[in-house]
Amino acid sequence: MAYIRKRNRRIFLIFLLPAILVLFLTTIYPMIYAGYLSFRSYDLAKLFVPRVFVGWANYREILSSSEFLHSLVVTFKLMAMTLSVQLVLGVGIALLVVQKLPGMPLARTLLMIPMMISPVIVGLVWLFLYFPELGYLNYFLSLAGIDAIPWISSTNWALWAIAIADIWQWTPFVMMGTAAALQSLSPEPYEAAMIDGNSRWDVFTRVTLPQLKPVLVSLMFLRAIDAFKIYDIIFVLTKGGPGDSTEVLSMFIYRQSFTFWRMGVGAAASFVSLVIIVVLITLFFKSLNRDQTA
């Protein structure tokens, strides 16, 4: 028996090996290498720039750079904009689609399409909608007699333009998660509340929402991490502009690494952002634990 178990473990390891190898090659090794790079001066384009160890200089530069801090602010601003709207819309639509009404299963499927589209394509789709002068959105606005809005070419609108595209793509995710949670709620407390005469608002705020809370918190958490890493849509729509109004953290990292070719600074910025995400995750699980023990 012991022999078989030992052999099984070996087989188990053999089956696991490819996955471990892939993980190592695609995640762990690049991460270690990025860590190494973050302490070096490494210009990919300018081969004449010396590639040397620079200590914490890259980190010092980032943390004292107003551009980096600005990009953090923009990132959190965008996060607040998208998450709040996605939460309200996602829950709202979920409440609608779980109703036993004709067409709802179809509506649910259709609503999930944006989520399945690659963010770059989403960016391109919205580029056509937002395009200055020739965009569909302004065309429809003009039919309604509304003046054209410089969606992606105004510092007032651009972040909203990004947010709208992100909201369009990811509200279905919140909707789907919420709908699944709603359907797992036992119907009987609702019948009890109906008989007891509790108002719809009371039932929603005091029965439904508190029960959805763990799911909503998780959904928001996942969205927050994604929002923190948002890149494709911005790259396609504004590349961080106009001005620096949509310059999020990932655009900052991109520009350092692939416009200025300062891979060391880019790597250091990536690590700083990793730390921020880890802190976010820790706080999240702490708050979740507190919730459950309360």
Next chain:
Amino acid sequence: MSAITLHNVVKKYGAVQVVHGVDLDIAEGEFVVLLGPSGCGKTTTLRMVAGLEDVSGGTLSIGGQVVNDVAPKDRGVAMVFQNYALYPHMSVRQNMEFALRPMKLGKAEMDRRIAQTAGILGLDALLERRPAQLSGGQRQRVAMGRAMVRTPKVFLFDEPLSNLDAKLRTQVRWEIGKLHQRLGTTVLYVTHDQVEAMTLADKIVIMRDGHVEQVGTPEEVYAAPKSTFVATFIGSPSMNMIETRATGGRLVADGLSIPVPTRFGDRVKDGQEVTLGIRPIEIQRVAENAPGAMAARVEVTEYLGNEALLDLRVGSHDLMAEVPADQRAAPGETVHVRLNETALHLFDTRSGRSLAQ
């Protein structure tokens, strides 16, 4: 005045009719049990009374007022659900407070009612706990408490004990009975368990396939079942049924011939197919030469302590007899038994209806 009246109440889902014209009168303070197998329409009937289902036809009145189109909250009923239907994220106290919320009572009155209810149900120590921290029996008491605090005119119970284990079920059943005696509120109670019905009900309504089979006190439905369905559904072990043919004043079947008891008068026609019903306890062991004695072979013996159940073979018929434990016999033995003539139930086999007056 009746607390609840159903007159020809019908429920349809599209083209499918599941409740066919139920008539029922429930008096003030009465404990009425809707009893029947699953799918008989009892729960649907209860949910119509609660207002959770629309009434498709007929009239439903509560307290003399037709409530067909009255919202559930305005019917003055409170319901206890099979799965307790407690709010999982709220404490016991919050569960009760939430039920009281629409009544807009003052804080003091609310606290008073909760304290009182908790006192009656023994929930004082559990008020700050959440449902997940309670046992099944405790949860059921909380569900009842949540219904009670509202002091409704009518309590509706939907199979409240079916999620409890056997021992707890007996205890909570006893508590429900005691509670009803104490509060005196009208109760409509749905169950498929005839023991619950027999022990709790002032009046049992036996339903089958959306029809009411019989309405009566526990004694009535036990002693005078109006149909073979009621006869077999009530009582445990259930009543023996033997299909016979009336032939020259006797009921004849394979290995069996019994004179038609005189109290059935001329309602038994010669040649009629008659189902003969006899409860196991009414089959007695007698001496071989006693009048009416029939030979029977013992197939199985079940020893229950005070009494024993004997699975008997009489001709081609299986009969169950319940005898004092000291009269039991070993499988394979041949014994002699007699059916208690005064306890015979006769039914018309075709219609299933009782031939008693």
Next chain:
Amino acid sequence: MTFARTIALSGALAAGIAGAASAEKQFEGVELKMLAIGDTSVTRLAPIVGEFEEMTGAKVQIDMFPYPGLIDKIVIEASANNPSYQLMWVDSPWVGVLGESGALEDLTDWVKRDAEEIHLDDIIPIQLQENTWQGRLLAFPASGMIWHVNYRKDLFENPDEMAAFKEKYGYDLAPAQTWDQFIDIAEFFTRKAGDTLAGKTLEKDFYGNAQAYSRVAGAITHDFFPIMRSFGGQYWDDETGLCAIDREPGVKAAEVMKELVAYNPPDYLGLMWDIRTGYMERGEVAQSGYWSVRTVRLTNPEEAVLPTIGEAGYAASPTGDGNPADTMTGALSFGINSKASDREKEAAWAFIKWGTSRDMMRRFAEAGSGVSQFHKSILSDPDLQQKYPYYKVLLETQDRAQRRIFHPFYADVEEIFGVELNKYMAGETASAQEALTNGCTKINTRLKVFPLDMRQRWIADVPAAIFD
């Protein structure tokens, strides 16, 4: 079988016809791949590379990408040990970073060797100088540009508009000599829907000007630097080799662009090169300064609306004081990857000679192609000047011309000033001075780590050794 025979027959035929040519199929088996832009300097050539293949036996594959991001691909390609591209499309400002990194093959000796074959004397010298690094020629022009002004000739010559302009500004309406005039003209022609323009009621808004204000790929700098140059500005301080963009000419240029905002379309902050030229091509603006690679479209009704509703006029860039100043040139060129094999390099040079030859350029010109010409004989050809009136501007302005930026840190300059200028135009930075100083500070931080002699070498425009 018939098919195979046909092939064999046509092969024999071709060999027979080519005769001596078959002996010249010297690059049989060589495969050339080109990393290129999807713009006119390449798109016209790509469909006919078969001719080159037929002639030399080499195989040519051209991969085309949009301008933004192309330099990234080239840089990655240049830093790879085993390159997959032997030919690279080069915008002249990239020559510094590619040259200093040794990514491009030195073409100087080849150019000298084949001077006659490539009609070296006929090429405008500054277009060659554009492609040099430290005196060595690293790429060969395939399209030579200047930055100049396009305007609505039909509107400028409309009597009503002329009279109204004269009345309002006190001088005659004509292509602007100074930037103040340029701003006047922009203001004058900015009209709302419903207003009258040249006697017709406008259905939609009409703008006095369209410039590139977008920060994407540093687009705004591509208009800003020529304007800065027209004020006499320079990129670098000769003494220190550090940023000089924040000096008076730069500030004035930024302020001109800021003033023009009011007369630009409302989405000005998003105006990329092609969006900006689109306004001009659709005839929706009165004037627009841009690089001559797209000017040809204004003469072609298939590529632009303007020729069908009006007429384009062409002028040199205005200057700060109205007196002639050096104009700014640029070259879109072909270079050879220094890591290619010798045989590949030979084949690549043959391809460059073929694709940029005077005959090819004339063929493009006659076919109405958008390649911006760089041979004197073509630009001065009376028939072609008739067909493409802007040739005259192209030719004349290059008598006084300076090359564009060629510093190894060009990408940093383009990106940093793209953002800083865009922020200023968006109103996020209070003054032009502040915006430009911010930009210079960032650039200088990166440059100061290098020794002075290196910084000075990087800004030195050593005359190309081909002119010896």
